[in-house]
Amino acid sequence: MKMLLRGLKVWEVVERESTEGDKNDMATVLLFQSIPETMILQVGKLDTAKKVWDAIKTRHVGADRVREARLQTLITEFDRLKMKETDKIDDFVGKLSKISSKSTALGESMNEAKLVKKFLQGLPRKKFIHIVASLEQLLDLNTANFEDVVGRLKAYEERIAAEEEEETQDDQSKLMYSNSEPQHRDGGYRGRGRGGRYYNRGRKIIILGK
Known part of the structure; x- marks a missing residue:
């Protein structure tokens, strides 16, 4: 408006x-x-x-008192917010942006440095620890652009997802190959002829009738 x-x-x-x-x-x-x-x-x-x-x-x-109460609630929500293992980068960024927009509407804008630091701190450490450590060494988080940092993490997320998909396909291929190999019992071959079953044990062939 x-x-x-x-x-x-x-x-x-x-x-x-x-x-x-x-x-x-x-x-x-x-x-x-x-x-x-x-x-x-x-x-x-x-x-x-x-x-x-x-x-x-x-x-x-609302009045100043109500506004302050709403801001305090948003700050608490912001501080507690963390990305779940099942979430995507876009999901987490959406939650951060939503809180930031509400805070701005209440007269308290969140600067980019605060968003960048919260974004990196809220990521699952086990999954993103390497890229986060690299960015912390490479960038000045006080001047880093929020969208740029998000873009780097999304690229990393897509790369990890592609590698995991490739590993899954390799495992499935190995499993299919394993299941296609002939199964032997007692070092011999078991089959069925017209007259019944037969076992090949060394040089002797034992035929069992029906």
Whole structure:
């Protein structure tokens, strides 16, 4: 909504609470179009776009005390978040981004350094310890780009997945080869003729009738 108001050159009347006719009216109309009818009834008597904006913000973000409580909950969730062994990089990044977006909406932006460090710390150590150690030595985590680090880990994840798939195929091939070998018992050959079964034991052939 903020970007829309900026794009239409009317954000200034919200930012500085101007009563300039056309711009104020346009900004107010755009705000009214973005909220449910029940809320329009509550803010319809406000005479500036700034007042409408603040009313919406208070309704959705809440008072400072409520906002702080929500932020604290998000911080706790952020600190506890770890990637599960069964998760993919994209799953974990999605959870981090979701918390970051909620925090920004509440007025507390998470810088890239914080996201990068949390991302690397939250990865399963057993699976990613080698690549994490390499990145920690190679990059300055205080200035590293979050998307760049994520891209490197995704490439590593795909490589590991390809190697595991190749190993699985090799194991299956070995198993199929093993199952296709003829089975012998007591060093001889067991078969069935027309008259019954026969066993080859050394030079003697014993024939058993039906």
